[in-house]
Amino acid sequence: MAEAATPLRERSIERLEKGFGLVFPFFAALVVASLVLLVIGKNPLLVFSLIAEEAFGSTNRIAATLSATTPLLFTGVATAICFRAGVFNVGVEGAFVVGGLGAAFIGFALPSSLGILLVPIGFALAATVSAFWLAVPGYLLARYEIEEVVSTLMLNFVALGVTGYLVNGPLLSEKSGNNVTPLIHESAELVRLIPPSTLHAGFLVGLFILAAYGFWIRRTPAGIESAIVGQNRRFASAVGISIPATIILVMVISGIVSGLGGASHALGQLHRFAEGFSPGYGFTGMAVALLGRNTAIGILFGSILFGALASAGTTVQLFSDIPLDIVNIIEGTVMIFAVVELGRIALFRRKAVK
Amino acid sequence: MRLGAVGLSKAYGSVQANRNVSLAVKPQEIHAIVGENGAGKSTLMRLLQGIEQPDAGEIIVDDVPCRISSPRQAFVSGIGMIHQEFMLAPELTLLENLVLGDEPVTGPLARIDWNAARESGDAHAAQAGIEVDWDRKAGTTPVHIQQYVEIIRLLRRGTRVLIMDEPTSVLAPKQVEDLFDLLRKLRDAGTTVLFISHKLKEVMALADRVTVMRRGEVTFSSGVNETAISEVAHHVIGGLDLEQQDPTTGEVSSRKADERVLEVASLRAPAIERSHPLKGIEMFVGAGEIVGLAGVSGNGQSELVECLVGLRKPSSGQIFLEGRDITYATNRQRRDAGLGYVSADRRHEGLALDASIEINSIAGSQRRKPIRRGKIVDLGAMRRTAAERLSKLDVRFGSLRDAVRSLSGGNQQRTVFARETATDPTLLVVSQPTRGVDLRGIAAIHAILHSIRAKGASILLVSEELEEIIDLSDRVYVIADGRIVGETSGDIADVATVGQMMLTGTAQDG
Numbered sequence: 001m002a003e004a005a006t007p008l009r010e011r012s013i014e015r016l017e018k019g020f021g022l023v024f025p026f027f028a029a030l031v032v033a034s035l036v037l038l039v040i041g042k043n044p045l046l047v048f049s050l051i052a053e054e055a056f057g058s059t060n061r062i063a064a065t066l067s068a069t070t071p072l073l074f075t076g077v078a079t080a081i082c083f084r085a086g087v088f089n090v091g092v093e094g095a096f097v098v099g100g101l102g103a104a105f106i107g108f109a110l111p112s113s114l115g116i117l118l119v120p121i122g123f124a125l126a127a128t129v130s131a132f133w134l135a136v137p138g139y140l141l142a143r144y145e146i147e148e149v150v151s152t153l154m155l156n157f158v159a160l161g162v163t164g165y166l167v168n169g170p171l172l173s174e175k176s177g178n179n180v181t182p183l184i185h186e187s188a189e190l191v192r193l194i195p196p197s198t199l200h201a202g203f204l205v206g207l208f209i210l211a212a213y214g215f216w217i218r219r220t221p222a223g224i225e226s227a228i229v230g231q232n233r234r235f236a237s238a239v240g241i242s243i244p245a246t247i248i249l250v251m252v253i254s255g256i257v258s259g260l261g262g263a264s265h266a267l268g269q270l271h272r273f274a275e276g277f278s279p280g281y282g283f284t285g286m287a288v289a290l291l292g293r294n295t296a297i298g299i300l301f302g303s304i305l306f307g308a309l310a311s312a313g314t315t316v317q318l319f320s321d322i323p324l325d326i327v328n329i330i331e332g333t334v335m336i337f338a339v340v341e342l343g344r345i346a347l348f349r350r351k352a353v354k
Numbered sequence: 355m356r357l358g359a360v361g362l363s364k365a366y367g368s369v370q371a372n373r374n375v376s377l378a379v380k381p382q383e384i385h386a387i388v389g390e391n392g393a394g395k396s397t398l399m400r401l402l403q404g405i406e407q408p409d410a411g412e413i414i415v416d417d418v419p420c421r422i423s424s425p426r427q428a429f430v431s432g433i434g435m436i437h438q439e440f441m442l443a444p445e446l447t448l449l450e451n452l453v454l455g456d457e458p459v460t461g462p463l464a465r466i467d468w469n470a471a472r473e474s475g476d477a478h479a480a481q482a483g484i485e486v487d488w489d490r491k492a493g494t495t496p497v498h499i500q501q502y503v504e505i506i507r508l509l510r511r512g513t514r515v516l517i518m519d520e521p522t523s524v525l526a527p528k529q530v531e532d533l534f535d536l537l538r539k540l541r542d543a544g545t546t547v548l549f550i551s552h553k554l555k556e557v558m559a560l561a562d563r564v565t566v567m568r569r570g571e572v573t574f575s576s577g578v579n580e581t582a583i584s585e586v587a588h589h590v591i592g593g594l595d596l597e598q599q600d601p602t603t604g605e606v607s608s609r610k611a612d613e614r615v616l617e618v619a620s621l622r623a624p625a626i627e628r629s630h631p632l633k634g635i636e637m638f639v640g641a642g643e644i645v646g647l648a649g650v651s652g653n654g655q656s657e658l659v660e661c662l663v664g665l666r667k668p669s670s671g672q673i674f675l676e677g678r679d680i681t682y683a684t685n686r687q688r689r690d691a692g693l694g695y696v697s698a699d700r701r702h703e704g705l706a707l708d709a710s711i712e713i714n715s716i717a718g719s720q721r722r723k724p725i726r727r728g729k730i731v732d733l734g735a736m737r738r739t740a741a742e743r744l745s746k747l748d749v750r751f752g753s754l755r756d757a758v759r760s761l762s763g764g765n766q767q768r769t770v771f772a773r774e775t776a777t778d779p780t781l782l783v784v785s786q787p788t789r790g791v792d793l794r795g796i797a798a799i800h801a802i803l804h805s806i807r808a809k810g811a812s813i814l815l816v817s818e819e820l821e822e823i824i825d826l827s828d829r830v831y832v833i834a835d836g837r838i839v840g841e842t843s844g845d846i847a848d849v850a851t852v853g854q855m856m857l858t859g860t861a862q863d864g
Contacts, residue, residue, distance in 0.1 A: 218731075218733070219731050219733070221720040221721045224713070227713075228706060231708055232706035232707070234703045235717070237665060237685060238663070238695060238703045239718035239773075240686035240688075241686075241718075242684065
């Protein structure tokens with residue numbers, strides 16, 4: 001009797017939830033930011049339209065936004081692939097950084113006579129280094145049940161320490177002051193798509209990775225298996241899916257994607273490696289993955305949103321007396337509500353079932 | 355009337371869970387409510403408990419209409435409920451559990467008076483004719499004792515109407531009898547009992563009056579002496595002829611029991627955390643046989659099942675599937691060798707509740723043809739395979755993309771069977787297949803088991819439902835304390851002898 005009615009209703013609720021999940025945190029953040037703006041005596045509508053203008057107002061601004069979006073595409077996918085399998089990998093930041101250094105190293109250390117070949121070599125080395133980087137906590141989790149949250153979080157500090165040492169020591173550029181490697185050869189640089197903006201070919205690589213991720217989760221046995229593992233580990237092992245193998249697989253893929261992201265950032269954006277290479281792209285990637293519910297399309301919108309906030313943030317304060325903090329407040333609240341929203345839905349579901 | 359309802363209705367969205375339900379429970383009566391899953395029993399209990407408010411109608415306590423706005427108020431009115439899963443805190447002692455929330459205190463500093471607590475517990479226990487070791491931790495106490503403590507806990511706090519949700523589902527036959535004796539004693543001492551059950555035989559044995567619910571309505575109510583089990587069954591399942599579903603078929607002419615599909619030799623497994631060790635299991639399953647494994651819950655049957663399907667590593671011994679040693683094979687290798695597994699824990703192991711019906715019905719086959727084509731998954735083939743499997747077992751569902759959670763218990767269980775039998779396993783390990791499934795679903799699952807066997811597969815049936823085991827099995831093993839303590843052929847097995855073996859842990863001669 002109930003069976004005819006529930007599926008229909010549930011499906012529409014599900015659809016609502018999906019759209020809502022992405023939009024609600026954003027609007028909640030706007031409300032919070034409005035309150036802050038009102039308190040400091042600004043007109044929220046004016047400020048928001050200024051931010052929107054700065055993010056999407058012209059070809060140049062759109063290019064800047066997409067440029068800021070680029071690393072998030074990689075870190076978003078790298079995080080989502082693990083979260084989807086129930087592996088709480090928070091080490092994308094570290095893997096992104098070591099990958100970036102690896103690619104930059106190829107870019108300046110190998111002879112420039114290799115030409116355009118430097119790009120694929122740089123990407124390959126970055127992917128390899130970062131894959132091993134995350135394979136370690138993956139193996140520890142799969143084999144010894146060592147909490148991945150702790151091990152990956154700690155590895156981030158190791159990554160910062162090691163790369164920090166290298167760029168201040170063996171790999172320090174002789175020409176510039178400190179904390180940076182030499183610039184990469186020009187032939188290793190990724191093409192700039194819309195000069196003068198910094199939007200580079202890494203963006204296209206990011207889109208490709210995102211599409212590949214979307215294909216992988218739906219159309220490959222391993223992708224489907226990793227979702228099952230994320231849904232219910234006991235069930236997964238009872239139907240013959242190896243949990244350890246799945247954990248290591250998603251960690252390695254996450255490492256590869258993080259490394260490619262680091263390479264794209266080093267070869268496309270900075271053209272070198274510098275201390276402070278990533279202003280937290282790995283962590284913003286977590287917010288992107290959560291906001292996008294681990295779907296390819298969700299990650300696309302999530303990273304554009306955060307990219308827009310980042311690119312607007314830098315210029316808004318140049319041209320107005322609005323503090324940069326207001327953009328940070330919006331970013332922070334979106335992140336909080338992205339997480340809160342997930343929790344609320346889980347609670348709502350549980351109630352509905354009982 | 356001690357507790358009653360007049361014209362109660364309750365809808366959840368478009369689903370009318372209770373429609374014009376009236377109920378009259380007299381003082382000092384044992385009143386049974388029976389019905390299929392989804393018949394509205396739980397909703398009615400929630401209304402009587404004040405967890406939900408009715409859309410229409412009223413609840414009557416001691417002949418006075420009254421609004422029960424919360425479980426607390428129900429409690430004050432003397433209505434207490436014992437849930438199917440007990441609510442004792444496992445880390446506390448039974449005594450602490452007994453007084454939890456209502457501790458006797460002494461002096462100005464309100465120290466808990468443990469002596470008074472123990473006295474009141476002993477007094478109630480003595481009245482009920484049972485003994486309780488109050489210093490034991492609840493978590494390590496046998497379930498039937500936990501149940502006693504729950505009952506005493508409610509009585510101590512002034513409960514006069516005891517509502518019990520499927521109280522016998524976790525008990526062995528002897529314990530069921532003890533519980534019934536206790537309930538009769540309580541009734542004679544003035545307590546009213548309202549209990550929910552699937553098991554008609556128990557209802558007929560215990561209750562004074564039985565009320566049948568079906569599709570949210572009360573369809574039948576009668577004194578137990580004025581009706582018969584067949585009449586009640588008829589009302590429960592709504593005109594479906596029970597006799598037709600009689601499962602004893604005996605059509606197993608092609609039985610070659612000496613051809614052993616599964617053989618287990620001196621299998622041992624360590625105890626992990628609170629589980630039970632296996633102390634040398636010896637058993638076999640012949641080709642085309644249904645072999646039952648009977649035992650009181652927690653005597654090693656789930657550990658044995660986990661060893662058989664590859665979810666737990668044995669410490670010694672061997673397992674052979676069609677002559678091949680699979681003792682240390684992975685679950686996937688066993689599946690490829692022809693093993694199917696219907697888990698006892700449908701909600702956590704048999705299904706991924708939040709995953710789609712489609713995924714749940716094809717999981718495990720995602721790397722097989724036709725779902726996998728080359729390196730990628732053929733979405734169309736996946737959909738078709740899922741739909742085909744489900745329709746074979748007549749699973750009713752809305753859309754393949756719905757979460758499997760949205761299905762009823764019986765349909766969920768059929769989904770598990772649809773998946774596990776689709777690859778034509780040579781051995782199907784089936785654990786507690788009818789737990790939480792309604793009468794009609796049980797009949798359907800028994801029919802499924804027979805049809806699987808008819809196709810030549812062997813089945814190891816692990817169940818706590820003795821009658822189910824005896825009805826379905828060609829042979830029955832009895833497990834107690836991690837050992838096989840008895841074996842009997844299905845023809846001569848009866849509840850009394852098998853039950854005796856289960857409880858005493860020894861085989862009887864004859």
